[in-house]
Amino acid sequence: MNRFKITELGNEVFWLRDSERDHLVRVLRLKPGDLVVGFDNTGMEYTSVIQKIEDNSVTCRILSTDHPDVEAHSSVYLVAGLSKGEKMEWVIQKGTELGMEGLIPLRTKRSVMHIEGSKAQDRVVRWQKIASEAAKQSHRVQEPKIYAVCDWRDLAEQLSPDTQWLIPYEEELTQRLASVLERMVSERPIAILIGPEGGFDQTEVALAQEKLGAKSVSLGPRILRTETAALATLTMVLAHFGDLG
Template sequence: MHRFKISELGRNVFWLQGPERDHLVRVLRLSPGDEIIGFDNSGAEYKAVVNTVGDHSVTCGILEQDYPEVEARTQVYLVTGLSKGEKMEWVIQKGTELGMAGLIPLRTKRAVMKLEGNKAKDRVERWQKICGEAAKQSHRVRESKVYPVADWKELKDLLPPTTQWIIPYENEKSMTLRSVLKEFNPQEPIAILIGPEGGFEESEVLLAQNTLQAQSVSLGPRILRAETAAIATLTLVLGYYGDLG
């Protein structure tokens, strides 16, 4: 059955509005009597039947409610330096499919992309839509959250104070990711700091270590592209704690 993000939830009923309504009506051409799945980012999903199709909303009657265990047990966030082109979109899409809790776009010294003001706001809105589509595709019941574009000084306040920070760094030769994860508490959030094209400057790594108590780790002898490092590290962390089988 097709999946939709619920616009408004009532008692035994929910409504689809805006793009969700248009997708059901204009693209999928569903009609009253068709069954669908809705989710509202609460962890629940609802099997429902389309009751009425209006000009501005679709009314759906709830048949069943369930709480499927599809979300990662460990909350893992990506904090990624702004990258140009479609690289950010690719990381956001694949990260959502894998189960990341959220992503913070980070302004860094070597970032080629510069986002400020309304341009940054519009880009974040686009990225959040990508999260929504990826969440539907992967049958998640919570979208990954895309945070506003942030500076270094803002990071500490965006995530819980118990967050455990990792920063993959090509000059780290001794500390492995596995050894760090062994000491982490999977019941608390984990944030992965990933540089832009060209990586972090050494001063930024020191800043992360001093202000966030981030642990620098090695991802092996080969230098990975920013987007590869993001998805590889996310996969390794989720896999280590048993969220990828």
């Protein structure tokens, strides 16, 4: 059944407008009587029948309401150093499928991509769309939030103060991720800091350790590309807390 993000939720009914309406009508060519699933980012899922298709909206009558156990119970965020377009998009799409709670794009010293102002905002809109599509595809009921592009000085305030920060770092040779995870708890958010293509600068790692209390960790002896490191770490954290595999 096709999945749609609800624009407005009423009593036993919901409406789809704008791009959700257009996708249903023009791309999928669904008709009144067809079944669809709606979700509203509260964790609920509404199995529904299309009642009426109008120029500006689609009205769906709710047949059943569920609270599927599909979301991760731990809240794991990726903080991704800005890297080339395709890599960010891949991480956002795959990170959403795996179960990340949100992603914060971070300006870093070695970021090759430099985006500011409205260009940065446009990019975030595009990334949010990728996350939303991936959330539907993976049957999630909560879209991960893609945050505004952020600098180091504003990073701490983006997430709750009890966040547990992890920073995979090539030059960390002794502390392995697995052992650090043993000392983390699933009740508090976890944020994984991942460098851009060239990795974090040493001063950035020191900053993360001092200001955020981030634990630097080794992922093992093989050098991973930024996007591989992001998704592998996310996978291992979610798996550790029983939210994957």
